[in-house]
Amino acid sequence: MRKDLMKAYETDASQLNGRALDVVHPKTVMEVRSIVAKTQRIVPRGAGTGLAGGCIPLNGLDVVLDLSKLNGIGSFDKERRTIEVGAGVILDDLQICLARNGLEFPINILNHNVCTVGGMIATDVGGSRMVKYGKISNWIKWIDVVDGYGNLHRKGVTELSDYVGMEGITGVIVRVCLKLLPLKKRTASLMKVENSEKVVSIVRDLKRNLNVSMIEFLDKKISVGMGLIEDYHLIVEYEDNSGLLKGREYEELMEMRNRIYSFVVGGSHVRIEDLKIMTDRFVKLITWLESVGIPIFGHIGVGILHPCFNRNQEKYIPEMMKFVKKLGGQISGEYGIGILKINLVDMNDKKILINVKKRTDPLNKFNVGKVI
Amino acid sequence: MILLNVLEGMMGKHKVSEADKIEANNLMEEVVEILEPCIKCGMCKSLCPVFRVLREEQVSPRGKAIILSEKILDKVVFECTLCKGCEQECPSDVKVCDAILKGREAMVLRGKGLKSDAERVREVWKGGNFFGKRD
Numbered sequence A: 001m002r003k004d005l006m007k008a009y010e011t012d013a014s015q016l017n018g019r020a021l022d023v024v025h026p027k028t029v030m031e032v033r034s035i036v037a038k039t040q041r042i043v044p045r046g047a048g049t050g051l052a053g054g055c056i057p058l059n060g061l062d063v064v065l066d067l068s069k070l071n072g073i074g075s076f077d078k079e080r081r082t083i084e085v086g087a088g089v090i091l092d093d094l095q096i097c098l099a100r101n102g103l104e105f106p107i108n109i110l111n112h113n114v115c116t117v118g119g120m121i122a123t124d125v126g127g128s129r130m131v132k133y134g135k136i137s138n139w140i141k142w143i144d145v146v147d148g149y150g151n152l153h154r155k156g157v158t159e160l161s162d163y164v165g166m167e168g169i170t171g172v173i174v175r176v177c178l179k180l181l182p183l184k185k186r187t188a189s190l191m192k193v194e195n196s197e198k199v200v201s202i203v204r205d206l207k208r209n210l211n212v213s214m215i216e217f218l219d220k221k222i223s224v225g226m227g228l229i230e231d232y233h234l235i236v237e238y239e240d241n242s243g244l245l246k247g248r249e250y251e252e253l254m255e256m257r258n259r260i261y262s263f264v265v266g267g268s269h270v271r272i273e274d275l276k277i278m279t280d281r282f283v284k285l286i287t288w289l290e291s292v293g294i295p296i297f298g299h300i301g302v303g304i305l306h307p308c309f310n311r312n313q314e315k316y317i318p319e320m321m322k323f324v325k326k327l328g329g330q331i332s333g334e335y336g337i338g339i340l341k342i343n344l345v346d347m348n349d350k351k352i353l354i355n356v357k358k359r360t361d362p363l364n365k366f367n368v369g370k371v372i
Numbered sequence B: 001m002i003l004l005n006v007l008e009g010m011m012g013k014h015k016v017s018e019a020d021k022i023e024a025n026n027l028m029e030e031v032v033e034i035l036e037p038c039i040k041c042g043m044c045k046s047l048c049p050v051f052r053v054l055r056e057e058q059v060s061p062r063g064k065a066i067i068l069s070e071k072i073l074d075k076v077v078f079e080c081t082l083c084k085g086c087e088q089e090c091p092s093d094v095k096v097c098d099a100i101l102k103g104r105e106a107m108v109l110r111g112k113g114l115k116s117d118a119e120r121v122r123e124v125w126k127g128g129n130f131f132g133k134r135d
Helices: A003-009 A029-038 A091-099 A117-123 A157-162 A196-208 A220-225 A248-266 A279-291 A311-326 A347-360 B002-011 B018-035 B043-047 B049-054 B061-069 B085-089 B096-109 B115-127
Strands: A020-024 A042-045 A062-066 A073-077 A082-086 A140-146 A152-155 A172-179 A187-193 A212-218 A232-238 A296-299 A304-309
Touching: A003 A020, A003 A062, A003 B061, A029 A062, A029 A140, A029 A172, A042 A117, A042 A172, A073 A091, A082 A091, A082 A117, A091 A117, A117 A172, A140 A157, A152 A157, A157 A347, A187 A196, A187 A248, A196 A212, A196 A232, A196 A279, A220 A232, A220 A248, A232 A248, A279 A304, A279 A311, A304 A311, B018 B061, B018 B096, B043 B061, B043 B085, B061 B096, B085 B096
Parallel strands: A020 A062, A042 A062
Antiparallel strands: A073 A082, A082 A172, A140 A152, A140 A172, A187 A232, A212 A232, A212 A296, A296 A304
């Protein structure tokens, strides 16, 4: 690829910058295998929408392996409810194809219209329906992975943990078999909540209801931005008729939820974190965030929250990380570690990750300098 | 005469004058200014018909924005339908198509325009249509 054009691959949604040696666009798994076998250092890339810099090439030594062209939607087993797809398939394209057959893939994330299946697996995303369906790793039957020698391996459920959520440091995910569900008719409710203590008690009650598939939290600032009154709000999605908003009204509420990211980013809060805390610690966290004026939204049902920082507020991030750790939470719930949070990884976790990396990538080829 | 200059600019034949260089530089400054709010989130890719077909980052609106922000004048800016789908999805309200148009203008002024465009303009000039024939 021409050097000038490689600039497009030297950054992603994290806005960090790197330098690439080259960029390749394989169209088939065979091409991926031959490229991997011949290349010294590889950075696999999906849609480049990661917020931790996981697909940024470093020091002009990395070859970017853009998997967007592996976008084939393959054999489809309606009886077993599984589908084989390439790593470069965009989630919305997959959902459209499945909806025609009365099925759906239950994982749903905010940038569903651009994110690729490979990237979602590499970061083990959960998304808004995590409270019912968990993370994407629960919905994978097998994955095809290319190792450092260019060999293709099929990894079943027992070996998934070596690749899912590893941000591409252990191999290149090229094809996956996903588990599906029958297409569901959903309803939703929008709840106004006066204070954070009430938020916690409502969320606790909702989590006991097996038909609740989404509990999203909006703080006062984001509520106002979405055209609601200045109070906390919960968006609750049901998989039965319990919700008050149905049909067109339900779709409008979901469209509003999809606009949260645009609103936050459009208001120059470009650094979005993905911390995870236990629901009962939420009150302390939101009190602290409100004291420094940081807006927050997120999947409160599973404790993953997204505080949004503008350039002037970025100085509060280390302080917040310390606070989250003190509350017994995690610094990264779903965006991954990438380059951005590499110094915040716990030493014990790092040792485990290094062992997995040595075992799966002995040539130290994949995504060097990330996560560990 | 002006048309001839434009045609030569498109063909890359005419000698780039100092005035053209200054105008092209000014245009590129405007391009950088338009693209400054871009946060590189990539949401623009979802509605881009060119990216949906070619699936390469450099032809996506984000890719072109990154390239143009670096003041790189590459033929990739011509790979856009100017449909403004990207602008519809952009959370920062970046006018990508305006930047691309100005980028194209700067390329023509620098004599880096597309030959095929020049030929098309010539045919229109000759015959009033793309085929250069009156009938």
